[in-house]
Amino acid sequence: MKGAFEAVKISEHTYWVGAIDWGLRNFHGYTTNRGSTYNAYLIEAEDYILIDTVKAPFYQEFISRISSVTDVRNIRYVISNHSEMDHSGSLPATLMAANPEKVFASEMGVKTLSKHFRLDREVNAVGDNETLEIGGVYLSFLETRMLHWPDSMMTYLVQDKLLFSQDGFGMHLASAERFADEITESILLEEGSKYFANILLPYAALVEKALDRVSSLGVPIDILAPDHGPIWRKDIGKILGLYAQWASQKPTPKAVIAYDTMWGSTKLMAEVIAEGIERGGCSVVVHPLSVSDRSEVMKDSLDAGALIVGTPTINNEMFPTVADFLTYAKGLRPKNKIGAAFGSYGWSGEGAKVASEILSGMKVELISEPIIANYVPDLRTIEKCRELGALVAERLKGVQ
Ligand code: FEO
Numbered sequence: 350m351k352g353a354f355e356a357v358k359i360s361e362h363t364y365w366v367g368a369i370d371w372g373l374r375n376f377h378g379y380t381t382n383r384g385s386t387y388n389a390y391l392i393e394a395e396d397y398i399l400i401d402t403v404k405a406p407f408y409q410e411f412i413s414r415i416s417s418v419t420d421v422r423n424i425r426y427v428i429s430n431h432s433e434m435d436h437s438g439s440l441p442a443t444l445m446a447a448n449p450e451k452v453f454a455s456e457m458g459v460k461t462l463s464k465h466f467r468l469d470r471e472v473n474a475v476g477d478n479e480t481l482e483i484g485g486v487y488l489s490f491l492e493t494r495m496l497h498w499p500d501s502m503m504t505y506l507v508q509d510k511l512l513f514s515q516d517g518f519g520m521h522l523a524s525a526e527r528f529a530d531e532i533t534e535s536i537l538l539e540e541g542s543k544y545f546a547n548i549l550l551p552y553a554a555l556v557e558k559a560l561d562r563v564s565s566l567g568v569p570i571d572i573l574a575p576d577h578g579p580i581w582r583k584d585i586g587k588i589l590g591l592y593a594q595w596a597s598q599k600p601t602p603k604a605v606i607a608y609d610t611m612w613g614s615t616k617l618m619a620e621v622i623a624e625g626i627e628r629g630g631c632s633v634v635v636h637p638l639s640v641s642d643r644s645e646v647m648k649d650s651l652d653a654g655a656l657i658v659g660t661p662t663i664n665n666e667m668f669p670t671v672a673d674f675l676t677y678a679k680g681l682r683p684k685n686k687i688g689a690a691f692g693s694y695g696w697s698g699e700g701a702k703v704a705s706e707i708l709s710g711m712k713v714e715l716i717s718e719p720i721i722a723n724y725v726p727d728l729r730t731i732e733k734c735r736e737l738g739a740l741v742a743e744r745l746k747g748v749q
Contacts, residue, residue: 362393364393365580372384387402395484402440405438426449427452451473489566491562516548520577570585603654607646608691609638689720694721
């Protein structure tokens, strides 16, 4: 029986049967200003094959889209490319409703699904590079362990030259349009780079390997169908090229300054450093952490050659927003950056020193001792900030 929503045909044998989350604004600590989609796909051949499901609260929307093509009970096979709950949350209910003959996942996927759900059925492991002939189509599996979970894999539908790439090549972007070529390019670039910087960055080296593996498959890819955001059916080289560029973390002559302030002193220092960088001929983005979200800062840092962090000292520690940002940034393991720390203090002054140590631990190349100002920066301290900005610019111009 048809419901409120309809499937969208994306290739000869495949329908998009996912859900649009227009209201999502936070994805485990990552601010998703434009919402997201949870993409699931239904292959229609001799049998119906489902690729992934959706986040649990979107089950009805997903089932409604499947029902616009066929009765859910006609699904004979289910493939779980990724166990994270935004794609597996509706799996138990779907298995109850569809009662498929077989469920497939990667070897690690079998383990992670068993730890998420107490499924009363077997999940069959498929091997890396294995090809199955099921339901009248050929499906090849590409294990992409740690992109970005241990269970992650991609599935290639041979007949349609279509790669279901799970989180890879995705972005958090809710849209009425299903295809990337229908969406403004600057939005794709912004949300794609933000997704990469906040989800895939720690595994950038694995992304490079995965790109090599995708090209070494020696098979054409006409459609790239990720689990979030739009589907790529034209100019697939563009998104592959962007991924290669982001994964390389090649620095550009751009600096990011992230800071917070208590009574304006650290703010003043941040702005003088920024002016020094700009006067030195490089671009700079300033993020006051009282209003800038950590995931926005990471997006802007993706291609930046410098990360400069400012914090006042409060109760012998960094300012809480700065500690939050550095904890988050450290986990994402950005590479190839120079940096420095600065900030004001009243009577102890640990804040900027702790920030500097954390940057060093992140393998950011420190180009200056922390610049610290007692209460309010004097002219000598202002001059040091200006000099730091000039030094940052001088070093960054070398990366051009
Ligand atoms: Fe979209 Fe890793 O889940």
